[in-house]
Amino acid sequence: MSGKIGSAIKRREDPALITGRGRYTDDLKLPGMLHAAIVRSPHAHARIRGIDIAAAKASPGVHGVFTAEDVNAAGLPGMVPVGWLLPELKTPPHPILASEKVNHVGDAVAVVVADERYQARDAADLVEVDYEPLPASSNPKKTTEGAQQIHDEAPNNIAFDWEIGDRAKTDAAFAAAAHTVEVDLTNNRLIPFAIEPRAVIADYDGDRGAITVHMTTQNPHVHRLLMCLASLGFPEHKVRVVAPEVGGGFGSKIHHYADETIVCLCSIKLGRPVKWTATRTETNLTDAHGRDHVTHAELALDEGGKITGLRVETWANMGAYLSTFAPAVPTYLYGTLLSGQYDIPAIHAHVVGTFTNTCPVDAYRGAGRPEATFVVERLMHLAGEATGLGPAEIRRRNFVRPDAFPYETQVALTYDSGNYEPALDRALELVGYDALVAEQAERRKDRTRPQIGIGFSNFIEACGLAPSAVVGSLGAQAGQWESADVRVHPTGTVTVYTGSSSHGQGHETTFAQIVADKLGLEVDQVEVVHGDTDKVQFGMGTYGSRSAAVGGSAIARSVEKIVEKSKRIAAHLLEASAEDIDFAGGKFTVKGSPESSLGWADVTLQAYLAHNYPDDLEPGLSATTFYDPSNFTYPFGSHICVVEVDPETGNTRLLQYVAVDDVGNVINPMIVEGQVHGGLAQGIGQALWEGTAYDEQAQLLTGSLMDYALPKIHNLPMYTLDRTVTPCPHNPLGVKGVGEAGAIASPPAVVNAVLDALQPWGVRHLDMPLHAEKVWRATQA
Amino acid sequence: MGVPIKVQVNGKTYERTVEPRTLLVHFLREELGLTGTNVGCETSLCGACTVMVDGKTVKSCTQLALQADGSSVTTIEGIADGDRLSAVQEGFWEKHGLQCGYCTPGMIMAATHLLSENPKPSEAEIRAGLKGNLCRCTGYHNIVEAVKYAAAKMA
Amino acid sequence: MYPAKFDYVRAHSIEEALQLLSQHEDAKLLAGGHSLIPMMKLRLAQPTTVIDIGRIDGLRGVRRISGDDGDTLQIGALTTHAELAASAELREHAPVIAEAAAAIGDAQVRHRGTIGGNIAHADPASDLPAALLAAGATVHLQGPSGTRTVPASAFFVDLLTTDLGMDELVTGVEVPVRGEGTGQAYLKFEHPASGYAVVGAAAAVSMRGGECTAASIYLNGVCATPLDGSAVAAKIAGTAADDATINAAVAALTAEDPLADVYASGEYRAHLAKVYAKRALKAARDRA
Numbered sequence A: 001m002s003g004k005i006g007s008a009i010k011r012r013e014d015p016a017l018i019t020g021r022g023r024y025t026d027d028l029k030l031p032g033m034l035h036a037a038i039v040r041s042p043h044a045h046a047r048i049r050g051i052d053i054a055a056a057k058a059s060p061g062v063h064g065v066f067t068a069e070d071v072n073a074a075g076l077p078g079m080v081p082v083g084w085l086l087p088e089l090k091t092p093p094h095p096i097l098a099s100e101k102v103n104h105v106g107d108a109v110a111v112v113v114a115d116e117r118y119q120a121r122d123a124a125d126l127v128e129v130d131y132e133p134l135p136a137s138s139n140p141k142k143t144t145e146g147a148q149q150i151h152d153e154a155p156n157n158i159a160f161d162w163e164i165g166d167r168a169k170t171d172a173a174f175a176a177a178a179h180t181v182e183v184d185l186t187n188n189r190l191i192p193f194a195i196e197p198r199a200v201i202a203d204y205d206g207d208r209g210a211i212t213v214h215m216t217t218q219n220p221h222v223h224r225l226l227m228c229l230a231s232l233g234f235p236e237h238k239v240r241v242v243a244p245e246v247g248g249g250f251g252s253k254i255h256h257y258a259d260e261t262i263v264c265l266c267s268i269k270l271g272r273p274v275k276w277t278a279t280r281t282e283t284n285l286t287d288a289h290g291r292d293h294v295t296h297a298e299l300a301l302d303e304g305g306k307i308t309g310l311r312v313e314t315w316a317n318m319g320a321y322l323s324t325f326a327p328a329v330p331t332y333l334y335g336t337l338l339s340g341q342y343d344i345p346a347i348h349a350h351v352v353g354t355f356t357n358t359c360p361v362d363a364y365r366g367a368g369r370p371e372a373t374f375v376v377e378r379l380m381h382l383a384g385e386a387t388g389l390g391p392a393e394i395r396r397r398n399f400v401r402p403d404a405f406p407y408e409t410q411v412a413l414t415y416d417s418g419n420y421e422p423a424l425d426r427a428l429e430l431v432g433y434d435a436l437v438a439e440q441a442e443r444r445k446d447r448t449r450p451q452i453g454i455g456f457s458n459f460i461e462a463c464g465l466a467p468s469a470v471v472g473s474l475g476a477q478a479g480q481w482e483s484a485d486v487r488v489h490p491t492g493t494v495t496v497y498t499g500s501s502s503h504g505q506g507h508e509t510t511f512a513q514i515v516a517d518k519l520g521l522e523v524d525q526v527e528v529v530h531g532d533t534d535k536v537q538f539g540m541g542t543y544g545s546r547s548a549a550v551g552g553s554a555i556a557r558s559v560e561k562i563v564e565k566s567k568r569i570a571a572h573l574l575e576a577s578a579e580d581i582d583f584a585g586g587k588f589t590v591k592g593s594p595e596s597s598l599g600w601a602d603v604t605l606q607a608y609l610a611h612n613y614p615d616d617l618e619p620g621l622s623a624t625t626f627y628d629p630s631n632f633t634y635p636f637g638s639h640i641c642v643v644e645v646d647p648e649t650g651n652t653r654l655l656q657y658v659a660v661d662d663v664g665n666v667i668n669p670m671i672v673e674g675q676v677h678g679g680l681a682q683g684i685g686q687a688l689w690e691g692t693a694y695d696e697q698a699q700l701l702t703g704s705l706m707d708y709a710l711p712k713i714h715n716l717p718m719y720t721l722d723r724t725v726t727p728c729p730h731n732p733l734g735v736k737g738v739g740e741a742g743a744i745a746s747p748p749a750v751v752n753a754v755l756d757a758l759q760p761w762g763v764r765h766l767d768m769p770l771h772a773e774k775v776w777r778a779t780q781a
Numbered sequence B: 001m002g003v004p005i006k007v008q009v010n011g012k013t014y015e016r017t018v019e020p021r022t023l024l025v026h027f028l029r030e031e032l033g034l035t036g037t038n039v040g041c042e043t044s045l046c047g048a049c050t051v052m053v054d055g056k057t058v059k060s061c062t063q064l065a066l067q068a069d070g071s072s073v074t075t076i077e078g079i080a081d082g083d084r085l086s087a088v089q090e091g092f093w094e095k096h097g098l099q100c101g102y103c104t105p106g107m108i109m110a111a112t113h114l115l116s117e118n119p120k121p122s123e124a125e126i127r128a129g130l131k132g133n134l135c136r137c138t139g140y141h142n143i144v145e146a147v148k149y150a151a152a153k154m155a
Numbered sequence C: 001m002y003p004a005k006f007d008y009v010r011a012h013s014i015e016e017a018l019q020l021l022s023q024h025e026d027a028k029l030l031a032g033g034h035s036l037i038p039m040m041k042l043r044l045a046q047p048t049t050v051i052d053i054g055r056i057d058g059l060r061g062v063r064r065i066s067g068d069d070g071d072t073l074q075i076g077a078l079t080t081h082a083e084l085a086a087s088a089e090l091r092e093h094a095p096v097i098a099e100a101a102a103a104i105g106d107a108q109v110r111h112r113g114t115i116g117g118n119i120a121h122a123d124p125a126s127d128l129p130a131a132l133l134a135a136g137a138t139v140h141l142q143g144p145s146g147t148r149t150v151p152a153s154a155f156f157v158d159l160l161t162t163d164l165g166m167d168e169l170v171t172g173v174e175v176p177v178r179g180e181g182t183g184q185a186y187l188k189f190e191h192p193a194s195g196y197a198v199v200g201a202a203a204a205v206s207m208r209g210g211e212c213t214a215a216s217i218y219l220n221g222v223c224a225t226p227l228d229g230s231a232v233a234a235k236i237a238g239t240a241a242d243d244a245t246i247n248a249a250v251a252a253l254t255a256e257d258p259l260a261d262v263y264a265s266g267e268y269r270a271h272l273a274k275v276y277a278k279r280a281l282k283a284a285r286d287r288a
């Protein structure tokens, strides 16, 4: 299969997956393997008075029951770390097994290991924990207003207080504004809901003092590092983390959870492999949730509808503990994106991160950027109404102009490239805007009829995480480069070892295309290895739309190095100078004498024979790159959503969804479109259906699919996609990243559409999810 | 405690004894090692575990293994004809109807059954026919395309 | 995900099932398992014995029977939702039941769930109860002391509670064949997560010579038992059942103690009940 960059070749990972031969963590069975069930707190906040494990221990098939005592006795540090620090961040301890206090429903207190999983569950039911319940809180703002303190380290339940931008300048802009619009909004808390629940198999080898962990992870090396540093305490060379097939992640499988180390503890104690697979209830209670902001935002504009200032105040829910990258999400991934696609001369954002008795919140598809885009695009919708300019014109007047790049925003980013208006024009054309507006006007004559709403969203994201020095200065406890080790075999085929870790994105296809294209090979001649710390030296993994832009660039760089070296070998063989060698289509030729040529495999073989070889060159042909980008990449797009709202029931039906994205150069358009589709569904889900609810005791009321509505196939339309192409100027492939675009752009597009439909009722804002009752009530006011 | 059970799975007859509480999905995965059928939820709503029992799709997490005693079960492992993919499998591959692949076995079983009852489904009928199957990755667009492809191919 | 332990017995006849029921304390009948097994997986139900009635002969299918008061359809308790939805007899003579069955869950659920289990479980968000009421069905029961019939209107007693005795079995449902000029319809507002009915409206309207001779409307999902819309129906009977009449008539629908959950409040359900009653009545009229 030839797979030039830009061709929509079929995925190489699919034959196994469509025949049931894909091997996910729970599919693996090791000899002598036992099964663990974790005992979790049913209370959101409670002191532990005692734990009685006697009955559980005596239950049939049980090999062991372990609690915090055993963590200490085994000499494990036993703490879940936080991987991103902010100034004056409060970092209360997060033990892998609670012994004194539980802080959210689902907090782990004990673990039971048995011959098989039904028995483990039976015994887990017999662990008796004596709890003394405490008052609990779940709202990110109210938790600071006299709620029960959760951690001694964090008075008023405040984890951090952070700001960005220029407050004085922004206040001045508001004082002088011709128009201002403001909105109070929440960004609803979401459950990531990868269809594969999290799972871990730990296999301890006592003789070597080493452990192998197969697990559902988006970044095996990061998991290993965090475990070694804080929870497990083994040296890194004694830990191997492997990601088998991973059934989706969306952020939830980035983070280091207590569970992986709890399962390691079991294997260490029992000397046998132990598997734990979360039930859906467990995974929904403990997979780091996403979003959960309470925000007040204001926009100042001049007479002509030009934005002069943006002011944002946000309370961000961190949950009961700080998860791996949690502090970065509502700060550096949120505050820095508040300029959107617009030239805004003054911005100030203030974010308070707070503790509540809820599941920890961390990166979920988009991570901070959807929240920022939602604030900006809701305000733009309102500004379009307030100024009378309408949704398209208000945006046009404020776009960063194409000649203004690189554009420095007021919130620390430098947009390297962009051209926003053509994407908007194309979206308007595709959606058939004029006809829709006419239809809308017609329907508005009769308010009892279903109303048409048209919603815009012009988003930008900073992705391809990103220069290590920059993220380091912002508090990251890890680098953000990516590695690629490209090894050419003597016969000319290639194996790529990438630190990127696919869980549905199709790396084995896309990355092979990069190599095949650049070396003139068939895709089948390139093997891509990922997801195993024993095979790949180090890597940062897959999240933040970084795999193509950072991981792919690393591969491209390695290939460049290989081409460089092979040209020198070819030059030697052809008795020419290396500068005179051309390499194209898998052939080395001497400039000016095309008859003098060598095939790729002739050269690769010689690299290993080294019989007739340049004196100053080592044999072998492989190259390793740790690619550290010089900037983020800045994909952008223009989305338009069309809905029909039935005012009698409040129900919303999606009629059209148009997405014109600019993700730079595209390696495999089929995969890129698939990423957009999936992101759109997730964002549409956030807007219309998904949303967690907690009761007064901070019990999750929407923990299962009976109440938590994932987008379903019969509630979604076909999407209309198109692209503009503004290549990234600073990476070798010109790619920008696409994984999160859909999820970032779509919530405001949908919400703006519904509110546009509700315009006859004068409704300014409704919080997501736009459940039918909420919409209906808005028409009753 | 164990109760004898005899089932045909993908054309092969298995005789085993099972604990009554064993769900069909666990029987297939743990006892027979057929791990292509996945578990995605606890409330019978995700469809990842979909298999066919006597020609009809069921959620194998919502059936006791013993209820399938004497039945003929088809799982994702039994859908292809040797090395020849079924039209539905081919459609999912051609049209990029999967990303992480976790929902895919269930989707393929549901789509296969849909086409057996309605060989020329409209887009709306495809969507209605697959509503018991959730996918978090694809946004469903290409799943619809995959089923259309298979319908055309089988016509 | 992992049910607690239980003993499993399989009944091959109604009599055997009844006998097993009387022998085992804390036993549960298992038909399609699509209400019972989900509860067992969450350990919300932990019966000590499960009596599988799924293979009892003769309890499956739809048959037309001639009787003195006109023909009826006999539906066996083990008839699956898919079979109800596909039944030519039902689609012709009691379409509201076929439509309600087709609106249940998804294809996989309909392949397993049975009408007997559905009504015995009596989940207020189920689709079949109101449809049976609108179709004027009676429920056939059998116990140690013989058989009895209960009109559907008396069968649903409370939330998850029916007139079914602990020692009894639902053997089937009997539905009168729809009269000439009678239209029926089932319309559902589906919960976006569970797929169950937030509100499901089952209507029947009989028209003769441009006049409505009889109407009925019942709703699932609104209250603990199917909401009886007789007051609405009474306002339509004897009129031309035009849109204006139906629109006005549904104001008479009152829901006492409406159900409420995170998704839909009682007030909203009561409102939706009116909207869906209206729409279902119009659809039924149009088909009459």
Ligand SMILES: Cc1cc2nc3c(=O)[nH]c(=O)nc-3n(C[C@H](O)[C@H](O)[C@H](O)COP(=O)(O)OP(=O)(O)OC[C@H]3O[C@@H](n4cnc5c(N)ncnc54)[C@H](O)[C@@H]3O)c2cc1C
Pocket (backbone or CB within 6 Å): B043, B044, B045, B062, C028, C029, C030, C031, C032, C033, C034, C035, C036, C037, C038, C077, C081, C103, C104, C105, C106, C109, C112, C113, C114, C115, C116, C117, C118, C119, C120, C121, C123, C125, C126, C127, C128, C164, C168, C169, C170, C171, C194, C195, C196, C197
């Ligand atoms: C994912 C999912 C979605 C669903 N969606 C819907 C929906 O949208 N609408 C809807 O109406 N339903 C829905 N259901 C429920 C479904 O219709 C069930 O099949 C039905 O409620 C129970 O029927 P069953 O045959 O499966 O009963 P079982 O689960 O076997 O039994 C249910 C109860 O009834 C008793 N019982 C069963 N049969 C008899 C009998 N003959 N006599 C006396 N007692 C008996 C049992 O002991 C048990 O207590 C859904 C179920 C699932 C799993």
Ligand code: FES
Pocket (backbone or CB within 6 Å): B038, B039, B040, B041, B042, B043, B044, B045, B046, B047, B048, B049, B050, B059, B060, B061, B062
């Ligand atoms: S595992 Fe989700 S429906 Fe069976």
Ligand code: FES
Pocket (backbone or CB within 6 Å): A195, A247, A248, A504, B097, B098, B099, B100, B101, B102, B103, B104, B134, B135, B136, B137, B138
């Ligand atoms: S492909 Fe991942 S859930 Fe469907």
